[in-house]
Amino acid sequence: MKLEQMETLLAIIDEGSFERAAAALGISAPAVSQRIKALEHSTGRVLVRRESPVTATEAGEVIAQAARRVALLQAETEAALDRRLASVPLNVAINADSLATWFPPVLREVATWDSASILMRIEDESHSLELLRSGDCLGAVTRESKPVSGCDSVLLGTLHYVAVAAPWLVEKYTLNKQIDWARMPALRFGPRDYLQDRDLVGRLDNPPKHRRVSIVPSMGAFLQSIEAGLGWAIVVDTQAKELIRRGVAVQLDDKIVSTDLYWQHWRLESPLLELLTSAVTRAARKNIPAHCAFSQPRR
Numbered sequence: 001m002k003l004e005q006m007e008t009l010l011a012i013i014d015e016g017s018f019e020r021a022a023a024a025l026g027i028s029a030p031a032v033s034q035r036i037k038a039l040e041h042s043t044g045r046v047l048v049r050r051e052s053p054v055t056a057t058e059a060g061e062v063i064a065q066a067a068r069r070v071a072l073l074q075a076e077t078e079a080a081l082d083r084r085l086a087s088v089p090l091n092v093a094i095n096a097d098s099l100a101t102w103f104p105p106v107l108r109e110v111a112t113w114d115s116a117s118i119l120m121r122i123e124d125e126s127h128s129l130e131l132l133r134s135g136d137c138l139g140a141v142t143r144e145s146k147p148v149s150g151c152d153s154v155l156l157g158t159l160h161y162v163a164v165a166a167p168w169l170v171e172k173y174t175l176n177k178q179i180d181w182a183r184m185p186a187l188r189f190g191p192r193d194y195l196q197d198r199d200l201v202g203r204l205d206n207p208p209k210h211r212r213v214s215i216v217p218s219m220g221a222f223l224q225s226i227e228a229g230l231g232w233a234i235v236v237d238t239q240a241k242e243l244i245r246r247g248v249a250v251q252l253d254d255k256i257v258s259t260d261l262y263w264q265h266w267r268l269e270s271p272l273l274e275l276l277t278s279a280v281t282r283a284a285r286k287n288i289p290a291h292c293a294f295s296q297p298r299r
Helices: 003-015 018-025 029-043 058-080 096-100 104-110 128-134 167-172 219-228 237-245 271-287
Strands: 088-094 116-122 139-142 151-165 186-188 213-215 233-236 257-266
Touching (some): 029 058, 088 128, 088 271, 096 116, 096 233, 104 271, 128 139, 139 271, 151 271, 186 219, 219 237
Parallel strands (some): 088 116, 088 139
């Protein structure tokens, strides 16, 4: 297989279509199609599912992972030789809670690196390993400690979550000092929100079949939705503390959900990947609190 064919496959997967891949590579769409057909012929495998968006087959994921490694090493080699280099892409998967709380110092540090850029995927920490396995990212924040094959795993710390809601919403769904968990509307960040899937564990024995659940896949809008009273939600304790301090939310009970976070990354001799790993671990040590911000309900 040729390097340009692998590069084309990677562009198709990243861009989601043959046309956008052609624009990114600066070639025609027929040329992209010809390269992929030639690569599929040489490997004897169908490498992409020709749908919208285009996705990689299992065989395509294997080649894409190899192509991404080659692309990173090639870009770093060019940088070391002081050739013209626009950027070295660092593909990273991270959960929204981390991005909104402890991760920003990493972005500030990467901003000082002349030859790097970040391509970020926002994924629930329980699903980010899929991106590592498929080769779609070279590092991921995940709650899984066992490293993916070919990767290393580093413990970052523990995030603590508590349940909060707007005061008027709690008052509306409280009777005889008991919250009506079955009827009170809830919020989820996305359809694969691991924490919210477990929100009623220990709170309600028989959850109703049809709950009022709103999905708001933006952290800023998610916190605003809590403040507006669209539903109750589980958020990082530091976020909850700020909402409570402002008087726009109250803590619903003393239950705390704790989630260990790990940084998994490719086992690759890459100076930039080593720098990124150091930046991630430093930010986690400094900004993930050792203990929950509070442990008593704020009602």
